[in-house]
Amino acid sequence: MAELMSHSDFRVALEQAFAGTMAKDASFSRAWAAGKLHKQHFVHWATNHYHYIGPFGDYLGLMYANTPDHARDAKDFLLQNMYEEELSDDRHTDLLIRFAEACGGTRAYVQDRNNAMPFAKGMQGWMYYVSGRENFVVSSAALIVGLESQVPSIYRTQYPTLINEYGFSEWEAEFFDLHITSDEIHGERGYQIVLKYADTPELQQRCLHYVREAADMRFAYTRALYQTYVEPDLGPWVEEDERQPALVG
């Protein structure tokens, strides 16, 4: 029977829950950071990413509805996150489509669900399920800690490559620059909410379970991007410096 962990022990456990399966280490991310991808690969990435995170406002709205009134700070955070995704400046999905268009894609292609992998549709369905069905602190652990808090670690290696090696302008790649910083804060606020409201051993364990599951989902999805779109062009991913296969593909 698990015991209630202190905030500091629980935070370490949350951070360790996805340490081995972070999406930045998946083959598609590694090939991106190494400057190996072609622009049509980015169009496929943007299309799938659109169907994965496009309904993020929906997910947050479901979580908002599941959050009790006494957790006002958590409700305010979810509402603010939703506002920033959709209204505070450029809509985030529009920034994503701007990038796809800079790669030769079109808005219509990106928005067509038929152009997304089953893995992307699976991510979307999983996120609808968790946000709609789970306790708000568990869904916060899954979506905010397990997924959103990973974003800066991914884009901080990919963004400089987009500018310096692939030759995109800051305007074309604004989607990435924006998320490097904003998701640092969203991720941290997610941690604060989970630490505060996961106040039983059962809730803490359920949060850890879903953080692991979220990381596994995102890693498998990112790996599938390489296998589906890049491997036919470049072959299996091999790390340049070690000539060893990357983490599980």
Next chain:
Amino acid sequence: MPRIYFKTVDRYVEFAEGEEVNVLRMAIREHCDVPWQCASGNCGTDRLLVEDGAENLDPPRRRERARLGDLVDAGYRLACQTYTRGDVTFSWDPDQVGLDDEPGSGGGSRAGWAGTG
């Protein structure tokens, strides 16, 4: 260990050698009461005066340059947009609001969103 000194609240926050950390994230994590609203570089609520250690900060980002304008040359940074890899000291006005929410700015549309968390 390198550390951030949040001078206005007299708090030091350490981080691991070799890491680059987001300043606002560390402030939120350690409850250092840096005012903020949007986390996207739009509102300017989290502007901090760099009193020492500017050489340890990453260069201002596009959004930060656009939002702060001349304040960058006066030594200000946006906490949400800034990463540090070494010792640095920041101060701020505890009552400061977003740049568009300053009296006479004609702004104020974002007033009321979650503050220091």
